[in-house]
Amino acid sequence: MRFKPYYFAIYLSNWIVQTDRMTSAAPTLDTTFHALASPVRRAVVERLGRGPATVTELAEPFDLALPTLLQHLRVLEKGGVVASHKRGRVRTYRIRPERLRRAASWLEKQREVWEKRLDQLDSYAMYLENSDD
Numbered sequence: 001m002r003f004k005p006y007y008f009a010i011y012l013s014n015w016i017v018q019t020d021r022m023t024s025a026a027p028t029l030d031t032t033f034h035a036l037a038s039p040v041r042r043a044v045v046e047r048l049g050r051g052p053a054t055v056t057e058l059a060e061p062f063d064l065a066l067p068t069l070l071q072h073l074r075v076l077e078k079g080g081v082v083a084s085h086k087r088g089r090v091r092t093y094r095i096r097p098e099r100l101r102r103a104a105s106w107l108e109k110q111r112e113v114w115e116k117r118l119d120q121l122d123s124y125a126m127y128l129e130n131s132d133d
Contacts, residue, residue: 028080032103035079040064041072045081045095052094 036042044058059069073093076082080099084091 028099029103029106031079032081032099033079035076035081036103038072038075040069041076041081044072044076044093045100048082048093048095052092054090054092058093 036045040062043061047053047058047061055066055070055073058073059066062069064072073082073084077084077093080096082093083096084093086092
């Protein structure tokens with residue numbers, strides 16, 4: 001059996017709709033995913049998951065110069081993943097879970113889309129296999 005063009009048209013229109021939805025949320029997600037792109041920043045986020053911490057406490061497990069760690073913290077703050085406040089000479093960081101929830105929600109939607117697409121591909125492959133008999 002040959003591939004039917006209208007199947008491709010339906011697939012393409014679904015893909016366009018999904019792509020439009022993905023790009024509409026991109027600006028805020030871009031900075032969040034950029035902030036999470038570094039293993040050091042992900043480790044900082046994991047540490048902050050246990051509670052707020054000062055810069056000194058965050059620097060302990062890393063073999064980094066303090067300015068380097070501060071640069072990572074600025075990227076996390078710009079990405080909306082963490083927030084800081086300063087009391088005297090001590091700056092304390094805390095996690096902002098709402099931005100992480102948005103990123104997790106976007107990833108979950110993408111997982112659902114791709115599972116659906118793979119299920120459709122599997123169904124079509126099964127159809128082709130059965131039609132050969």
